[in-house]
Amino acid sequence: MRGRQVVSLLAAGLTVACSASNSATGDRAADREAPIASRPPAAARSVSAATAGTTGIGDPYFPGDGNGGYDVTRYALALAYDPRSKHLGGSATIDAKATQELSQFNLDLHGFTVSAVTVNGRPAQFERHGDELTIFADLRDGAVFKVAVAYAGTPDPVQNSSNLGSYGFIPTADGAFVTCEPNGAKTWFPSNDHPSDKATFDFTLTVPEGVTAIANGELAGTPQTKDGKTTFVWRESNPMTTYLATMTTGKFKVRTGDSPGGIPVYAATDPRFSNTLNTLYDQSARITDYWTTVFGPYPFKSTGGVVDDFAAGYALENQTKPIYGGFEPDEGIIAHELAHQWFGNSLSINRWKDLWLNEGFATYAEWLWSEHRGNGTAQQSFEDAYASATDEIWKYPPGVTRPHDLFNASVYVRGGMALHALRTEIGDTKFFPLLKKWTADHRYGNVTTEQFIDLAEKISGEQLDDLFDAWLFKPAKPASVR
Structure with missing residues (x-):
């Protein structure tokens, strides 16, 4: 990330740096491994601390971030977003493994109305307390399970941050600018929102026809348009922290191809910055290739970048697609964000x-x-x-x-x-x-x-x-x- 304070140092002369499903059906193998017992009403429960997943992952400086008791292996997000109404809705299906015996566990989610939760395809009771979504299910230590959350509402990004101003899912005039470091993933999908729990991601994103939806990884086929809506399917098959996930949407000009070293490149710019598209593409390709000679093989399947028309005042190294908020990035900033693909993205901090x-x-x-x-x-x-x-x-x-x-x-x-x-x-x-x-x-x-x-x-x-x-x-x- 390149934040406001670092940009100010540069100015002083320092070079630094949906038609989405509302439920999911668990497979039979998962059902066998993680049976769920019927549960009494919430008021009648007595939960053992030993079997309740903690409401924080254990980072002493950010005690409310993330959750304990399980490890996520995959997120499948099927979401529809309408820029006019700013309505986001759909489902998040999460594959995970219990790291202890569980009677309940938490997901981080800010705002939204949750309409249903299932665990391995069976309805599960849940409660909301602030940014915590507590789900009740009896799971054995080591059990592999699948939780699906149906939810909808208007995203509410983090605002007035001392470092970054606004971050998370930020609605814009023609779509959304989505940059989540450090803990803004919860502003658009339920998750274990801490960098120590990495997972693969599948995105099925539906937007009005004429709007482009950009996410991490690579497109899985050609976007499909029906009844005035277009669905984009993106897959990031390498592990990723939640704060690097994006579903940036809007009007974009796009250029794709391969770097001289053979790495696929995806570059996109808001029409206001269309004159920088080729420069963004060329520099991202050239810099990525050079970093492979310094840092080792490129860790992902594609590289590139996105310039959106939102005056964020910073750039973020979203995995495979760094995003630049409302400015034309120079070579130094592109070099910074692409270096993060190794340092921060492939190698992620534990705390x-x-x-x-x-x-x-x-x-x-x-x-x-x-x-x-x-x-x-x-x-x-x-x-x-x-x-x-x-x-x-x-x-x-x-x-x-x-x-x-x-x-x-x-x-x-x-x-x-x-x-x-x-x-x-x-x-x-x-x-x-x-x-x-x-x-x-x-x-x-x-x-x-x-x-x-x-x-x-x-x-x-x-x-x-x-x-x-x-x-x-x-x-x-x-x-x-x-």
């Missing part, structure tokens, strides 16, 4: 305290792209940042979470500087193989800062505690590097 593993790496990628293009070395970018950065990034090291200021400049700039300090310390012959091994060892998984430090020490053969303590954890300005 928000490790956000620098996303943003620091993507910021350093901007410096590497500048170096590659002959527009200044990474050392020069480091020195500019070191001289120009505000005192705040020295007071708030990137390895220490600020929940109410999550996307602060330190996470980006000082995170990128930490990587350059590491490169300077261990040398290019170890630093760049480290990046490739990091992305290969944890492809499609979740990562922590401790894992990265351990790998850096293993590959370098050096003890690096002092370096990482100075750059990631201590509230003081480290010595510069050369």
Whole structure:
């Protein structure tokens, strides 16, 4: 992501970085593995804490995000959206596995009216409390199950965020701008809304004829139009965090093809930005190809980007399709968002305290792209940042979470500087193989800062505690590097 604070640093001269089903029928195998008992009315229940999935996934800085007791493997979203009425409705079918014995579990969902819930095809009782949808079903530890939620209403995005303004499902004049980091997925579908639980996604999106619906992954066939409505089917077959999911809709000009390296490319722009379509396509293709030489094989089946006519003031690295909110992205921003396809998307953080593993790496990628293009070395970018950065990034090291200021400049700039300090310390012959091994060892998984430090020490053969303590954890300005 490129947020408001980072854009302001750039301005100061720093380069940083439906006709949808309302129910689902479970298969017989799932029924056998996860039998559901009839349940008494809510008032008569006595639920054991040991069998109730927790209402948070266990992230101490974001205790309300995500849920415990199960792991999602797949989301199938069948949704219809009407830009005129701003009505979104349909169903979310979720395949999951219980990680404990369960008598109830939660999904994150903000707003909407839930009309029905089934578990393995059988009606299930449910309750709503704030952004928690509690579903009652008796499931054994290890049971594979399928839950379907039918819901409808007007999406209500997160607004007035200190970092990002608005995010989540944001209605626009001709469709919707959908960017969900950090916890906006719940504004349009029920989910385990935390990056530690990744899943594949299928999207069946129905919109008025003439409107394009864009989601992650690749189109499964040609969009079908009937009775004035068009249905787009998208599939993301690689694991994805919920905050990277999108169903951005509106009037778009689209260009598709392959990069010189053979990676499929999908680029789309709002008509207001039609003059940037070819540039977006060409740069996304060229930059993706280059990153494969630096970071290792591209982890997904397609690349590209979307420019929408919504003045978000930021870009987000939606998996396979970064989105740029109301501006024409330059090469540095495109390089940043496409680097995220490795750092943040394929390798996803396990807890928000490790956000620098996303943003620091993507910021350093901007410096590497500048170096590659002959527009200044990474050392020069480091020195500019070191001289120009505000005192705040020295007071708030990137390895220490600020929940109410999550996307602060330190996470980006000082995170990128930490990587350059590491490169300077261990040398290019170890630093760049480290990046490739990091992305290969944890492809499609979740990562922590401790894992990265351990790998850096293993590959370098050096003890690096002092370096990482100075750059990631201590509230003081480290010595510069050369």
